[in-house]
Amino acid sequence: QKEVEQNSGPLSVPEGAIASLNCTYSDRVSQSFFWYRQYSGKSPELIMSIYSNGDKEDGRFTAQLNKASQYVSLLIRDSQPSDSATYLCAVKVYSGGGADGLTFGKGTHLIIQP
Amino acid sequence: GAVVSQHPSRVICKSGTSVKIECRSLDFQATTMFWYRQFPKQSLMLMATSNEGSKATYEQGVEKDKFLINHASLTLSTLTVTSAHPEDSSFYICSARKGAPNTEAFFGQGTRLTVV
Numbered sequence: 001q002k003e004v005e006q007n008s009g010p011l012s013v014p015e016g017a018i019a020s021l022n023c024t025y026s027d028r029v030s031q032s033f034f035w036y037r038q039y040s041g042k043s044p045e046l047i048m049s050i051y052s053n054g055d056k057e058d059g060r061f062t063a064q065l066n067k068a069s070q071y072v073s074l075l076i077r078d079s080q081p082s083d084s085a086t087y088l089c090a091v092k093v094y095s096g097g098g099a100d101g102l103t104f105g106k107g108t109h110l111i112i113q114p
Numbered sequence: 115g116a117v118v119s120q121h122p123s124r125v126i127c128k129s130g131t132s133v134k135i136e137c138r139s140l141d142f143q144a145t146t147m148f149w150y151r152q153f154p155k156q157s158l159m160l161m162a163t164s165n166e167g168s169k170a171t172y173e174q175g176v177e178k179d180k181f182l183i184n185h186a187s188l189t190l191s192t193l194t195v196t197s198a199h200p201e202d203s204s205f206y207i208c209s210a211r212k213g214a215p216n217t218e219a220f221f222g223q224g225t226r227l228t229v230v
Contacts, residue, residue: 032216043120043207043224044158051216088157092215100215101148101160101173 003027004091006105014113019076021108023089026070032092033065034102035074037085044088048074079112086110116142118210120222127198127229135193135225137208143188144210148219149181152205164191198229 003026013019021035032051036044048063050056050072056063062075072091076083086109090102117140127133137147146165150158162183164170170183182194191210195202205226211219 041205041226043221045221046218049218100146101150101163101209102158102219103160104150104157106157 004089004103004105006087006089006108008106009109010111011108012111012113013079015079015081017079019079019083019110019112021074021076021087021089021110023072023074023105024070025072025089025091025103027091027093027103028067028070030067030070030091030093033063033072034090034092035061035063035072036088036090036104037083038088038107039085047087076110081112081114084110084112116210116212116218116220118144118208118220118222120208120225122225123223124226125228127227129199129229130197132194132196133198133227135195135206135208135227137191137193137210137222139189139210139212139220142210142212144191144212145188146211146215146219147185147191148209148211149183149191149193150207150209152207152224158207161193195227198227200229203227203229 035047038044050063050065060077064073086107088107089105119138121136149161152158162170162172164185172178185191207224208222209219
């Protein structure tokens with residue numbers, strides 16, 4: 001049973017500060033890791049993907065992966081009120097079979113306080 | 115970019131009827147499409163993986179006879195909820211992938227199904 005765990009929050013961060021979102025996963029053979037942002041009533045949109053250990057930066061976002069600890073995080077620098085949303089961590093395992101969709105965590109509700 | 119269009123965005127149906135949801139990749143050919151379901155304040159749960167021209171692979175606990183998936187072309191997959199009941203009310207979201215399993219899949223806008 002693949003599991004992806006996230007703290008549901010809400011996580012409240014002042015505008016301009018760094019928001020840190022964390023995720024752990026249970027399946028050691030997980031190979032791809034994704035962070036999605038989802039606004040209420042909307043479909044998820046991809047923020048970052050990361051495949052190897054270390055940091056990956058894209059604008060204000062940095063994804064961090066530690067496969068030994070089965071841990072992936074997302075840092076949002078210079079947080080803006082528009083960053084307020086639910087952030088979903090997703091993991092993929094390539095099984096070689098017909099089913100290779102994503103396993104999602106329940107998401108962390110982030111609130112950026114103006 | 116890659117655009118995935120889902121239709122309808124909202125649908126209300128009576129209990130016992132069937133509802134069809136379409137998922138189209140508008141600017142690429144999708145070798146694989148996925149169907150997810152999201153209940154309020156819950157995460158997305160993968161229902162099934164659909165490869166063009168072959169039968170869908172359903173996740174454990176998802177009834178294949180109730181949730182019929184057809185992926186007849188490289189740009190269209192449909193999900194039909196048969197004999198819908200109020201407990202089927204949910205947010206259904208498709209995603210489509212154009213390449214190998216390690217490539218990105220793009221999400222449609224989602225369909226809010228309400229069964230009354």
